[in-house]
Amino acid sequence: MTALVKVLSAVSMAALIATPVVAADAPFEKEIEARQAHMDVVKYNMGILGAMAKGKRDYDADLAGAVAKNMLSAATMNNMSMWPQGSDNSVDALSELTKAKPGMWAEDSEAGDKHNAWVKASETMAAEAGKDLASLRKAMGPLGKSCKGCHKAYKAK
Ligand code: HEC
Numbered sequence: 051m052t053a054l055v056k057v058l059s060a061v062s063m064a065a066l067i068a069t070p071v072v073a074a075d076a077p078f079e080k081e082i083e084a085r086q087a088h089m090d091v092v093k094y095n096m097g098i099l100g101a102m103a104k105g106k107r108d109y110d111a112d113l114a115g116a117v118a119k120n121m122l123s124a125a126t127m128n129n130m131s132m133w134p135q136g137s138d139n140s141v142d143a144l145s146e147l148t149k150a151k152p153g154m155w156a157e158d159s160e161a162g163d164k165h166n167a168w169v170k171a172s173e174t175m176a177a178e179a180g181k182d183l184a185s186l187r188k189a190m191g192p193l194g195k196s197c198k199g200c201h202k203a204y205k206a207k
Contacts, residue, residue, distance in 0.1 A: 078137035082148045085132040088124065095120045096197070099179065103190045115180025121193070122176040125169045139206055149206040164200035171196040 095117045101107035102114055138152040139145050154161045171193040178185040 076143045076147060077141070078134055078144065079147065081132045081134055081137055082144070082150075085129060085150075086148075088127070088129060088132065092121065092124045092197075095124070096193070099175070099186065099190060099193075102183065103187045109183040109186070111180045111182070114186055115176075118172075118175045118179035118186075118189075122169075122172040125165075125172040151204045151206055154204040159204075161200065161204055164196070164203065167199060168193075168196040 098107070098117045099114065099121070102109050133150075133154070135155050137144065137148060138150045138155065139148050140152045153159060171189070175186075175189040175193050178189040
């Protein structure tokens with residue numbers, strides 16, 4: 051063995067021995083954090099559209115169009131990996147971390163339909179928001195309903 055290899059292997063042995071045993075993270079912590087962050091971005095974009103719809107913020111066609119496109123992008127991202135089976139709030143270790151109800155993963159789950167309703171409402175919003183304020187307002191109802199429809203069924207209070 052050359053001196054360099056000896057040094058390197060001594061270092062890596064030491065690293066192996068010194069690696070502390072880290073307490074295991076709650077299962078699916080990363081996935082839960084990511085999907086909540088995703089939902090927060092959705093809320094941010096929704097907030098701009100909502101403020102314009104309510105007249106709390108001046109209507110700006112370019113911004114409305116951009117934000118509505120973000121909403122559609124968010125709705126159509128393939129986020130399946132962020133929603134693994136067993137990452138619901140009935141799991142003891144996760145009850146403080148997530149509000150996702152187990153029904154989301156049940157045989158008879160309608161989460162897919164609820165998600166599709168969101169995509170559809172986002173498509174309409176993306177097509178309408180940049181036209182004028184009246185069009186944005188018209189698209190707002192169904193979009194808001196699509197969030198509530200899923201939250202009511204699958205998100206704990
Ligand atoms: C297909 C179902 C579904 C749709 C559609 C949906 N959500 Fe959610 N949302 C959830 C679930 C489930 C959670 C709880 C996630 C968790 O805690 O792990 C959640 C959580 C959230 C949160 C809390 C995030 C956090 O930091 O904990 C916000 C805000 C949110 N959603 C906003 C929205 C808005 C706004 C829309 C519509 C534009 C929307 N959601 C559409 C299922 C959905």
